[in-house]
Amino acid sequence: MNRIDQRFSELKQQGRKALIPYITAGDPAPHYTVGFMHALVEAGADILELGVPFSDPMADGPVIQKACERALQQGTRLVDLLDMVAEFRQADTTTPVVLMGYLNPIERIGYEVFANKAASVGVDGVLVVDMPPEEAEEFGPLLKARDLAAIFLVAPTTSHARAATICAHGEGYLYYVSLKGVTGAATLNAEDVANHLAPLRGMTDLPLCVGFGIRDGATAAEVAKVADGVIVGSALVNRIADSLDAPETIAGQLKSVLAEMRTAMDA
Amino acid sequence: MTVSATETKFSDLTRMPDARGHFGPYGGRFVSETLSFALEELEQTYLSLRDDPAFQAEFDRDLAHYVGRPSPLYHAERWSQSLGGAQIWLKREDLNHTGAHKVNNTIGQALLAKKTGKPRVIAETGAGQHGVATATVAARLGLECDVYMGAADVQRQKLNVYRMHLLGARVIPVESGTRTLKDAMNEALRDWVTNVDNTFYIIGTVAGPHPYPQLVRDFNAVVGREARRQSLEQIGRLPDALVACVGGGSNALGLFYPFVEDDAVAMYGVEAGGDGLETGRHAAPLSSNAPRGVLHGNRTYLMSDEAGQVSDTHSISAGLDYPGVGPEHALWKDVGRVNYVAANDKEVLEAFRELTHMEGIMPALESAHALAHAKVLAPTMRTDQHIVVNLSGRGDKDIMTVANIDGIEF
Numbered sequence: 001m002n003r004i005d006q007r008f009s010e011l012k013q014q015g016r017k018a019l020i021p022y023i024t025a026g027d028p029a030p031h032y033t034v035g036f037m038h039a040l041v042e043a044g045a046d047i048l049e050l051g052v053p054f055s056d057p058m059a060d061g062p063v064i065q066k067a068c069e070r071a072l073q074q075g076t077r078l079v080d081l082l083d084m085v086a087e088f089r090q091a092d093t094t095t096p097v098v099l100m101g102y103l104n105p106i107e108r109i110g111y112e113v114f115a116n117k118a119a120s121v122g123v124d125g126v127l128v129v130d131m132p133p134e135e136a137e138e139f140g141p142l143l144k145a146r147d148l149a150a151i152f153l154v155a156p157t158t159s160h161a162r163a164a165t166i167c168a169h170g171e172g173y174l175y176y177v178s179l180k181g182v183t184g185a186a187t188l189n190a191e192d193v194a195n196h197l198a199p200l201r202g203m204t205d206l207p208l209c210v211g212f213g214i215r216d217g218a219t220a221a222e223v224a225k226v227a228d229g230v231i232v233g234s235a236l237v238n239r240i241a242d243s244l245d246a247p248e249t250i251a252g253q254l255k256s257v258l259a260e261m262r263t264a265m266d267a
Numbered sequence: 268m269t270v271s272a273t274e275t276k277f278s279d280l281t282r283m284p285d286a287r288g289h290f291g292p293y294g295g296r297f298v299s300e301t302l303s304f305a306l307e308e309l310e311q312t313y314l315s316l317r318d319d320p321a322f323q324a325e326f327d328r329d330l331a332h333y334v335g336r337p338s339p340l341y342h343a344e345r346w347s348q349s350l351g352g353a354q355i356w357l358k359r360e361d362l363n364h365t366g367a368h369k370v371n372n373t374i375g376q377a378l379l380a381k382k383t384g385k386p387r388v389i390a391e392t393g394a395g396q397h398g399v400a401t402a403t404v405a406a407r408l409g410l411e412c413d414v415y416m417g418a419a420d421v422q423r424q425k426l427n428v429y430r431m432h433l434l435g436a437r438v439i440p441v442e443s444g445t446r447t448l449k450d451a452m453n454e455a456l457r458d459w460v461t462n463v464d465n466t467f468y469i470i471g472t473v474a475g476p477h478p479y480p481q482l483v484r485d486f487n488a489v490v491g492r493e494a495r496r497q498s499l500e501q502i503g504r505l506p507d508a509l510v511a512c513v514g515g516g517s518n519a520l521g522l523f524y525p526f527v528e529d530d531a532v533a534m535y536g537v538e539a540g541g542d543g544l545e546t547g548r549h550a551a552p553l554s555s556n557a558p559r560g561v562l563h564g565n566r567t568y569l570m571s572d573e574a575g576q577v578s579d580t581h582s583i584s585a586g587l588d589y590p591g592v593g594p595e596h597a598l599w600k601d602v603g604r605v606n607y608v609a610a611n612d613k614e615v616l617e618a619f620r621e622l623t624h625m626e627g628i629m630p631a632l633e634s635a636h637a638l639a640h641a642k643v644l645a646p647t648m649r650t651d652q653h654i655v656v657n658l659s660g661r662g663d664k665d666i667m668t669v670a671n672i673d674g675i676e677f
Contacts, residue, residue, distance in 0.1 A: 054575075054576065055444065055577045056562060056563075056577050058299070058457065059299040059301075059457075059460065061457070062443075065443055078574060078575065102561075103297060104561050104562060104569070104571060104575040104576075104577070105574060105575030105576070106575070107559065107560055107561055107566075108558065108560065108575030109575070130297045130298055130299055130561065130564070131297060132296065132297075132298070132300060132303055134287060134296065135297055152300070153299060153300040154300060155299075155300040155301035155304075157300075157301050157304040157305070158300055158303065159304060159307075162303060162304070166300075177300065177301060180301055180460060180462075180463055180464070181301075181460060182457045182460060182461065185461065
């Protein structure tokens, strides 16, 4: 069983919701990333989303754009991320790791080479922001054959017909984008999210996780009431951006942001 | 990547893209999910109107009475004679209202925007010609208009920035990335994903997610249809060669597309060679054999490094300063229908000066790339052969750039 499926089945038994932090790998420099991953797990992360930095992150707001720029200035490449996951796995064999990013770095390595390497280092899922299921005909089966989950987005603008297609192709969990906009844009409306999740429940057994617009314990707890998982990115990356002159403090700050959400969600 | 480009015949090229927006292995719809609905809506709107006689009549009427079409096909006799080879004919898109071919497409997309009832349009722009053409149609239809422009381009195209202000548009300088056209497009996509309910995105070139490459081509194909008819009337036969500059590639596709099945007509797409292909400082993904990649919603040839990060580009002309190229051009390269070459900045400036001196026509620096290649091509041909060059825009906007190179300050 894939670690993601394993984790959601454990959470279900415990009656808890998944807390899924996102950080951009290589920000503020590659040698910090594995330490941040362990810190996030200590603070209560159930699954880790590791962002692949890209020169043109079209779906991201300024916070993650700048994180990508910092990571790229430090020379972070997709192959380096795979090494980071391998290093992380030496100490943590149970926490699922999902790579999230844009298609071009993967195309450049080649779908099959990437899928082989990702599976061998212990990646569990792949979310390519600019690859909807219709464009995943070649890549999707290569992931599936290696027990890597192909994770897709569902948006407020997604029609019922499209949602059915996405549910049929999706694995691991569905990533529901809570608002129209880029990452870090605004605060979500929990009632609106609940209204959009309801019809999805009838289409799939996949866990429904919600991202975009989750800033603190209060929004995390609100979303956890209606979703199976809560994804938080910009709120964490902001802490990195604010502490570039004191990078040794970042891991501690990430822990405290995440721990507050964990506590609020479990209350 | 289901269809291999090498299996594609020239005659198949008129039947592209397929139902999902693929041109062989290129094109497609690589976007984040939030935009999928808007693109499906746009595709349905376009497909239902494309063959609607009333819509076509309205489009043709606007092209005739607002843009001033047909644009002339002008025989540049003096320049042809001095080059001592083929006769050069200029398709005078520079004489269109707003001074470039870009308006053909913005008229068409504005009609689509009107049909969808969205009160706001956005655009990306490099040299500012597409921004001006968008601001123009927005003013005419009373639509709110925001134009994204790389901060570096805002600096080098101040005249067009002010033109857009005068037309009532807001120009938003983009400070991220390389601060040029690709970053403007990133920011326009971010705006669209946020305001998709009330905003129509008028993309300026034959790139972007399906259906944009198709509809921008179709709206610009009036250039080639006219040029084909005018060639038969004025030359008495089809030309031997067509030459057009290629950034995203909309003016080139507009000229080439109606000739695609005329096997005897050679085609040359001229990319921005910048400081020279050998220096790496250029914007020529096709002629430099860049790898395939995915950016801005489509798969194409894309200048990127080994890690898949999009490369910085360089060109004297802001309108060609783009690391990718329309997906249909990528396919046409693979099947060998078009020869893609590059002209470097120095050759472009020479062609700009030569046409201005010898014909009294000041071309846009973008169009001067096509002229630079015509200059190379013409002397290799006989005097009874004919080349049609797309003079895609006029050069007024580039006077400051050329003056700076000449060391003149106003």
